[in-house]
Amino acid sequence: MKTDTQTTETTKLDYLVDTLQAEYGRQTRYSTKTAVDQLIATTLSQRTTYADERAAYNKLLETYGDWEGVAAAPVEGIEACIQTSRWPEVKAPRIKELLNIIKNDYGKMDMEFLRDMPVEEAQELLMKLPGVGHKTSTFVLLFSLRRPVLPVDTHVHRVSTRFGILPPKISQAKSHAALLEMLPADADELLNFHKLLFKHGQRVCTYSYPRCSDCIVAERCDYYQNKTGG
Known part of the structure; x- marks a missing residue:
């Protein structure tokens, strides 16, 4: 049974994925590399x-x-x-x-x-x-190999912590396990999640100068709300 905190995190995560997918499209492209x-x-x-x-x-x-x-x-x-x-x-x-x-x-x-x-x-x-x-x-x-694991690079880590589905000071190493608890154990879903957050982190939620005014998920983002006093 999920706690209230886990339910809130899952709800935020669903909102984040659905909104980013509407913006960037469903991500389905695996690597052709061996x-x-x-x-x-x-x-x-x-x-x-x-x-x-x-x-x-x-x-x-x-x-x-x-x-x-x-x-x-x-x-x-x-x-x-x-x-x-x-x-x-x-x-x-x-x-x-x-x-x-x-x-x-x-x-x-x-x-x-x-x-x-x-x-x-x-x-x-x-x-x-x-x-x-x-x-x-x-x-x-x-x-x-299309196995159900989740790469957590700097973009995925940054978007996840700023948005508020992960604690702000969690390490990248611990982020993998924490996110896997919230996401389906399915390679296609994990690929979609990774690439959506990667694109958003690369294009909008950048490290030095995040473009919060252009962000489509700002209204529910912890970082933006704290920044603006919302």
């Missing part, structure tokens, strides 16, 4: 724009042909390919190590078997890989 593709792309994406991540990702494959080629490449060569990504000197040896672990442990550059494992086991396996945290594992599992 699990290994997504793992490397997400590693490259850390503190990096999408355009620069994509340039680094494409340069790796153009230079070495496939992930087998990248795994065999010298670290210096990988680093040269990913200069558009921030901290290439850190990411290059990590990418080489990741790919070699996958190849050695599973015999080929393929992690599609995660699709058939229990979600918790699949996530635990991914998070044992060097440099793979909660966020990276959820990106791989949801976007490439």
